[in-house]
Amino acid sequence: MAGTGLSGAASLAGVGRTPFSRDSGASTTALACRAVLAALDDAGLGVGDVDGIATHRVGDSSPPWVVGPALGIDDPAWHLDQFGGGGVSHAVVGQAAMAVAAGVAEVVVCYRAVNARSEFRMGGKGRAPAGAFDLQYQAPYGLLAPVQHYAVPARAHMDAYGTAPEHFGAIAVRQRANAAANPRALKRDPFTLDDYLASPWISEPFRLLDCCLETDGACALVVTSAERARDLRRPPVDIAAAAWAGGHSTYSPPAPGGLGDDLTTSSAARLAPRLYAMAGLGPTDVDTAELYDCFTWTVVVQLEDYGFCAKGEGGPFAASEAMDIGGALPVNTHGGFLSEGYVHGINHVVEAVDQLRGDAGPRQVEGAEVALSTGQPGYVLAGTSALLLTAGR
Amino acid sequence: MGKAIRNPRPDAGGTGAGGPGAPGDTAVRPRPAPDRDSAYWWEAVRDRRFLVQYCADCRSPRFPPREVCAVCLSLEWHWHQGTGTGTVDGWTVTRRTFHPAFPAPYTVLRVALDDAPALYCWGGLAGADPADLRRGLPVEAEFTELPPENGRPPGEDGPDVVVDWRPLG
Ligand SMILES: [Zn+2]
Numbered sequence: 001m002a003g004t005g006l007s008g009a010a011s012l013a014g015v016g017r018t019p020f021s022r023d024s025g026a027s028t029t030a031l032a033c034r035a036v037l038a039a040l041d042d043a044g045l046g047v048g049d050v051d052g053i054a055t056h057r058v059g060d061s062s063p064p065w066v067v068g069p070a071l072g073i074d075d076p077a078w079h080l081d082q083f084g085g086g087g088v089s090h091a092v093v094g095q096a097a098m099a100v101a102a103g104v105a106e107v108v109v110c111y112r113a114v115n116a117r118s119e120f121r122m123g124g125k126g127r128a129p130a131g132a133f134d135l136q137y138q139a140p141y142g143l144l145a146p147v148q149h150y151a152v153p154a155r156a157h158m159d160a161y162g163t164a165p166e167h168f169g170a171i172a173v174r175q176r177a178n179a180a181a182n183p184r185a186l187k188r189d190p191f192t193l194d195d196y197l198a199s200p201w202i203s204e205p206f207r208l209l210d211c212c213l214e215t216d217g218a219c220a221l222v223v224t225s226a227e228r229a230r231d232l233r234r235p236p237v238d239i240a241a242a243a244w245a246g247g248h249s250t251y252s253p254p255a256p257g258g259l260g261d262d263l264t265t266s267s268a269a270r271l272a273p274r275l276y277a278m279a280g281l282g283p284t285d286v287d288t289a290e291l292y293d294c295f296t297w298t299v300v301v302q303l304e305d306y307g308f309c310a311k312g313e314g315g316p317f318a319a320s321e322a323m324d325i326g327g328a329l330p331v332n333t334h335g336g337f338l339s340e341g342y343v344h345g346i347n348h349v350v351e352a353v354d355q356l357r358g359d360a361g362p363r364q365v366e367g368a369e370v371a372l373s374t375g376q377p378g379y380v381l382a383g384t385s386a387l388l389l390t391a392g393r
Numbered sequence: 394m395g396k397a398i399r400n401p402r403p404d405a406g407g408t409g410a411g412g413p414g415a416p417g418d419t420a421v422r423p424r425p426a427p428d429r430d431s432a433y434w435w436e437a438v439r440d441r442r443f444l445v446q447y448c449a450d451c452r453s454p455r456f457p458p459r460e461v462c463a464v465c466l467s468l469e470w471h472w473h474q475g476t477g478t479g480t481v482d483g484w485t486v487t488r489r490t491f492h493p494a495f496p497a498p499y500t501v502l503r504v505a506l507d508d509a510p511a512l513y514c515w516g517g518l519a520g521a522d523p524a525d526l527r528r529g530l531p532v533e534a535e536f537t538e539l540p541p542e543n544g545r546p547p548g549e550d551g552p553d554v555v556v557d558w559r560p561l562g
Contacts, residue, residue, distance in 0.1 A: 142495030151485035159528045201488035
């Protein structure tokens with residue numbers, strides 16, 4: 001099958017992160033460098049070992065051609081400066097794995113650094129992502145911020161399947177409870193479903209507590225060959241599969257007959273079969289899932305589209321105990337973007353690595369061997385990406 | 394010089410969230426930013442015509458405008474008068490002000506056009522309570538003139554007519 005050559009070829013050998021905050025007081029270049037150095041240290045490597053560097057950004061952060069030289073890496077054999085938001089957050093790691101598998105690079109550092117609270121807030125006054133051509137059909141009506149763009153498919157999903165505010169609330173409440181066991185989390189004070197239902201509207205059906213946290217911070221990951229990862233300091237986490245999908249956006253129209261026809265099904269429905277096939281695994285093999293949660297509802301649609309429940313049942317399933325730590329499918333064990341912080345996708349991968357290494361402390365999923373980590377499921381800026389990771393042996 | 398905000402027609406009911414964009418601020422409502430594919434479509438909107446582009450070869454309709462047909466890759470097309478009607482596909486009632494020209498609350502719809510499957514247009518909700526919205530609700534296009542900016546001639550800062558949607562019946 002096409003693509004199986006990537007499965008197991010590369011591993012995550014190190015992770016690094018800065019503290020998450022509302023005001024880092026540092027440049028995105030500085031944050032990126034700190035996270036990269038921490039990840040290299042975790043792997044037991046130095047900057048002299050790095051021959052690849054990759055990030056994604058939307059004009060809001062320091063690029064590889066700044067961060068690399070700032071660390072003395074002036075001639076990487078491979079680099080990637082990908083335009084895009086959370087939809088490509090996992091694509092960057094997948095592409096690094098391809099570079100390693102192809103022998104173009106041996107040690108790649110992937111990072112994402114943002115001052116998304118103190119400098120470059122999304123949905124600020126009229127701030128539209130560059131390159132979103134068809135916003136000309138939306139911005140003139142006041143459809144400007146990501147929360148509004150996700151609200152439209154969420155409302156359609158509620159109308160189509162009876163998905164309810166209480167389902168969204170259950171997700172928000174659980175993730176805050178998970179964050180209480182995560183010292184890195186920005187928000188650790190538990191709240192109740194009643195607190196959720198009393199939180200102010202932002203753009204219906206989303207309330208304040210449906211929204212992720214604007215965060216300053218950075219994370220980095222070291223991607224190297226599975227073989228080399230086994231000689232390094234920490235237990236390797238293998239990239240069992242990486243997959244991509246595109247062509248579905250709420251910014252732009254669908255291709256004829258394309259997925260974008262139906263707002264209630266995300267591009268993850270196209271990606272998931274490729275991802276599972278590459279790994280030779282299925283939804284029932286997944287021990288924990290870090291599902292892109294820029295807003296609560298994206299968890300609901302991904303539970304359906306990654307095959308954990310039937311279409312339309314994501315709301316009740318998300319509200320069930322199955323998703324608790326200790327349940328059948330613990331989701332967003334670190335508190336997710338809703339409560340840990342939002343480093344535009346990459347902190348999900350870092351949490352998945354923590355879980356597969358057994359490093360997650362009080363939020364550890366017992367015996368976690370397989371983790372799914374996903375990017376934004378393909379709304380807004382089109383395209384999605386995801387990783388299936390396995391504990392290395 | 395400043396100018397008064399014209400309220401972009403908030404929905405019936407609800408209260409403004411205040412904050413940036415509350416009465417007292419001034420702001421210019423973002424104009425559509427046509428590209429080389431869409432300029433003619435926006436010009437037609439200014440003439441109160443809702444056009445849909447059709448491939449001259451395979452007759453497939455498309456919206457928004459593009460140079461090439463995604464079905465047969467033909468570069469030839471015609472403009473046709475569209476029905477100007479559709480059904481509600483999705484919506485959001487925004488209750489926090491993100492831009493001073495759009496004081497909350499207000500509603501934006503994604504409308505599935507009646508002309509053909511899989512054609513979608515966006516716009517504000519006109520003349521209805523958003524509590525009555527549901528998927529499949531029939532709506533018709535309503536052309537809304539934006540107020541002139543800074544004393545400049547109409548249309549100088551981009552198209553000054555946009556499309557909103559009013560429930561039928
Ligand atoms: Zn054609």
